[in-house]
Amino acid sequence: MIEMKVAGIALEAATRSPIVLLRDASERRQLPIYIGQDQARAIISVLENQAHPRPLTHDLMVNIFDEIDIVLERVVIHSLQDSTFFAVMTVRQGEVKKDIDARPSDAIALALRTRSPIWVMEEVVAEAALPVDRDADEAEQKAFRDFLSNLNPSDFTQRGRSTSSES
Template identity: 45%
Template sequence: MDIEMKIRGLMVDPSTNAPIVILKDVASDTVLPIWVGLYEANAIALEVEKSSTPRPMTHDLLKNLIHGLNAEVQRVVVTELRDDTFYAVIWMEQNGEAVTLDARPSDAIALALRTDCPIYVSEDVLKIAKVIPNTADSASSEELRRWLENLNDEDMGRYKM
């Protein structure tokens, strides 16, 4: 089963300075941090903040290409967590046929924001992500998870990196 999620915010990991996208279950307090690259975080932040650029960025190009091919993004799903790497699938429809594309979650999320489609995470991913530590020290991983779950709007800021 897939769980619908919304972007709760973007932040920087205090220990590694790596960008993190925080997804939150729309029906509960469950949060899922996904560490992403700087460029992908920037692409997500631009769309969250509704900032425009003078020329289309890569994810804008993808959106335009999809629409130019008479396709529509239906949803994106973070489907798997394997060897500390998240995997995602972009679900589209073209001429009445379902089309799926393998994607990095950061790219799928950036595209979902641009196409106003829902973001889902597999229930299995949420279960695994809760038990697999992101660092060698599981105590610090659990502290980070608690800290993320207790963030409020002021802690998130305005999606600045």
């Protein structure tokens, strides 16, 4: 699994549909997930530290979690099927842990409010992530190819073995 952070909300150019952008720690891969307008507003309100006079739905859920001692331990975006992402929230109440099915957008909105980590399965990242810095990726690939082309069999000699015989 790869831990990711919310990089922001973008709008798809043609349809103006909101997209939450998750980015890995190296800031080399970005995972775009289309979300609804309400979830986009819920995520933006946390990112921009907006206060509301009354709790919004995700704030209400966090308040309920607090009142009944539920901790959101993590969010995991675990699969992508027919262009739809699937997530689970791992919650703990005392010694009892449960995985609860959730839309990624709702799970992300709750994770931001509780400062819980967001994880994405590697298969999902491999299938749907976009490179953030294509030039850096190409430079890294070129450096690796150059490294491989300059390898000699003698570079693979065993090290750390004693050459003297011990009695």
